[in-house]
Amino acid sequence: MLTSMKSTITYDKKSIDNKTLIQLYKNMLKPRMIEEKMLILLRQGKISKWFSGIGQEAISVGVTMALKKEEYILPMHRNLGVFTTRKIPLNRLFSQWQGKANGFTKGRDRSFHFGTQEFNIVGMISHLGPQLGVADGIALASLLKNKKQVTAVFTGEGGTSEGDFHEALNVASVWQLPVIFCVENNGYGLSTPTKEQYRCKDIADRGKGYGMESFILDGNNILEVYSKISKLAESVRKRPRPILVEFKTFRMRGHEEASGTKYVPKELLNAWSLKDPVVNFQEYLRKENVLTEKQEVAIKEDIVHEINENLKLAYDEEAITANEATELSDVYKQFEYKHVEANSKTQELRLIDAISLGLKQSMQKHNDLVIMGQDIAEYGGVFKITEGFVKAFGKERVRNTPICESAIVEAAMGLSIAGMKAVVEMQFADFVTSGFNPVVNYLAKSHYRWNQQADVVVRMPCGAGVAAGPFHSQTNEAWFTKTPGLKVIYPAFPYDAKGLLATAIEDPNPVLFFEHKALYRSIRQEVPTDYYTLPLGKASLLKEGTDITIITYGAGVHWALHTLENNKEINADLIDLRSLQPLDTEAIYNSVKKTGKAIILQEDSLFGGIASDISALIMEHCFEHLDAPVKRVASMETPIPFINQLEDQYLAKGKFEKALKALLEY
Incomplete structure (x- = not known):
């Protein structure tokens, strides 16, 4: 729990009014108290995993309060303060962490791997880097629509070694996108210290290489974070451009709780504990007579009640019941195909x-x-x-x-x-x-x-x-x-x-x-000549016959047509799949049940290609109708060579006719 201490951070409230100062304090205190509760629940086995942001609250809260609620933020797994400052109902957060349906992923993902359009938050994926480029796209939309909005995206110092970081910064700079790239430099990527992650003195130095402004802020100083980001955000809204901000902070707990902090020198942990952003700011507000002891107690009691009430709501929620139809129906967004007929011209x-x-x-x-x-x-x-x-x-x-x-x-x-x-x-x-x-x-x-x-x-x-x-x-x-x-x-x-x-x-x-x-x-x-549409997932039956079913797509269609043209005695159904996912299994099954034989032609090499799955589907669904084994024809199991003699040998084109005739004679 929070304890009193002499402030080791120098604050400058500038023109920030007392109401905002108190709100900054409340917004930092809430995620801290939630985390302390979550760590207890983790030990009790009531949540499965926790990535702690204790000691880093000032960054999440300062950045979020500096942005307008309609502006997008793309946080990481130590940015609970982003979610709570955006006032997401705690029972929904708790449901998310317990895998309940009232969460944001219906139990399909955990912790902070989610987004919500309602609160303009786009969550991370475990690969870290991709969200940086996603922020570019959101910012590009803002630019194209002249919304005069800024997008903030978070990463850690570890993530700056990923190629996505460099690509995203370069694109943002070239296109002058209104993005604030927020790097939380907390000392360690899991157990790897910064000296083993990059050679430059400060990550902010990299901004120069991309032609963008960059800044280094004390990530534990809420007033510095809030004031500077507010100023930068307002500037970017008026003059769109990317900015790189490195927040110096420290990870006070393990990468996730199970990993611990044994690899961190004790003196380093002790030094950074003196810079606790919540405790220091609390002491500062007391000293400035902005926060009384009575107010402090009341604020903490309110948060405790809010946490407990919302935990009960989450606990009382029924566990998710697995439903196969629900899971399958949510893989794709429902799309109602509207047919636009082709004109006669x-x-x-x-x-x-x-x-x-x-x-x-x-x-x-x-x-x-x-x-x-x-x-x-x-x-x-x-x-x-x-x-x-x-x-x-x-x-x-x-x-x-x-x-x-x-x-x-x-x-x-x-x-x-x-x-x-x-x-x-x-x-x-x-x-x-x-x-x-x-x-x-x-x-x-x-x-x-x-x-x-x-x-x-x-x-x-x-x-x-x-x-x-x-x-x-x-x-x-x-x-x-x-x-x-x-x-x-x-x-x-x-x-x-x-x-x-x-x-x-x-x-x-x-x-x-x-x-x-x-x-x-x-x-x-x-x-x-005019605009028209065709449905996805519908194959085209190019030729009809009773001897055999030929299933193919792409260049294979033309190879098959050429073969049939040279062998007019072959009476075949020729199916051009056109769509591989979704796959028109109905067309395939109907044809195979009619002809009793199937050959699948693909340009790709054989092993692991889609022909293998189509063959398996036919065996599972049409076995009793088959008069011969299903045949697959594909290109050689080599990379694709350059010179035409080798390329011709590689391609399935030259093998198809022989395989087709052999299957017909089976």
């Missing part, structure tokens, strides 16, 4: 032209849609899909990005949080590995975790057959069909690509939209 377009036209018409339809990617503005992208877009829509909505896939995916997520739509162009699908974490851990899981949609389409130019080698030729859809929460679309024709892209942009869920580079300029088709 058509034009012969290549695949690349259809995608470009579809994207342009979506930009016209959705004024809140922003496209981001490398070289997509004046240059028009490496494949020229966005050529002319800057002239049509302006550089605010068609944004060249630095080479930083992770931060741009995160910024797209931030735009979605702020109510906008985003399309991200990966220059090549291969490069998504540099942004893999936010795709599979942030975009994919946000709706399931805390009901936040990720209204983002990631365009993925992919595929071999163009002699581009191992780093520009992958068709890596299987990485994403494996991840619940993502949708994966892979068209083979211009007509499908245009309509499916329109729907993907309409859909509030994250969509990976694969575009095969070898088909861009080689496949032509009559395509309706």
Whole structure:
């Protein structure tokens, strides 16, 4: 509990009135007292884990009070003061920590891994770094909508070693985004001291490298934090730009309670205990005759009653009952598909032209849609899909990005949080590995975790057959069909690509939209000139027959068509999946039950590809109708080679006809 001591912090209240001084004190005291209660409950086994922010309350409270309630804050797991200062009902916080339904994640995540639009808070994920880029996206939305708002995002000194930190700061600086990057330098990343984490004297020094202002504040001095952040926030609202603030503080307890603090020198703990932000400020207010002993006792009694009353509400709440239907229905935000019929006027377009036209018409339809990617503005992208877009829509909505896939995916997520739509162009699908974490851990899981949609389409130019080698030729859809929460679309024709892209942009869920580079300029088709949509999750039956079912997508469709054209005696159902997630299992099962044989063709290498799952589904659901084993045909188990002799050998294209005939003869 709090004890009296002589203040070791120098305070300057400047023009802050007594009412605000008392409110600062109350707002620091509440999270401290909640934490002390939580540590007791942790020992009693009534909560599962706790990340303590004791000793760091001044940062959370000072920053939150300096911002307006409609401005977003992205806190970490030691920022309880952000949540309590924003006046989130304590019973909901307690329910969250106990895994109750009245929490914010329906028992699906713990502690502070949640957000709430009601209180304009966006919680962290355990990977730490992605929230920095998300803050960029929220700030970009503020800039585009001229809201004159600032976004504050927290990280620890450990998180500044992650690539996301550097990418996010660079993007914020280049785009002059109104973000305050708050680094809580508390001495240790779990057990690793700062001397083993970075070489520069102060983290704030890094601001210079990104061309942004930076400041070092005493993170235990509530008046310094509140006054300076208030001043900076007001300045950023008037003149949007990013600012880096390093708060010097100390972590008085373990990284989480189970880890303890044995690795911390006692003299260091003792020295920092004298700088307790709550105790020091309490003494200062007494000395200044702002806080009487009677007021102090009354404030503490009120907080104790509030904690106990809300704990009872949380305890009395029924435990969550597992319900499979509920869990599955929350993976994606419900999307009511609205069919827009294609007009009768058509034009012969290549695949690349259809995608470009579809994207342009979506930009016209959705004024809140922003496209981001490398070289997509004046240059028009490496494949020229966005050529002319800057002239049509302006550089605010068609944004060249630095080479930083992770931060741009995160910024797209931030735009979605702020109510906008985003399309991200990966220059090549291969490069998504540099942004893999936010795709599979942030975009994919946000709706399931805390009901936040990720209204983002990631365009993925992919595929071999163009002699581009191992780093520009992958068709890596299987990485994403494996991840619940993502949708994966892979068209083979211009007509499908245009309509499916329109729907993907309409859909509030994250969509990976694969575009095969070898088909861009080689496949032509009559395509309706106006805006139209096609449903996701519906396969296309290109040919009908009774001998065998061919299931494929992307370039595989054209390989199969070529094979059937050269073997007119083969009577086959040819299914173009178009959508891999959701998957049209009904079309697959109906066909296989009719023909009794199935062959699945994919360009990806065999092991771990989607063909394996489709094969398993057929075996489980159509086994009694099969007259032969399900056959998979895929490319070699090697990286994709460059020279055409090796690439031709690699691709499944050359193996399909032989495998098809062998299965027919089974």
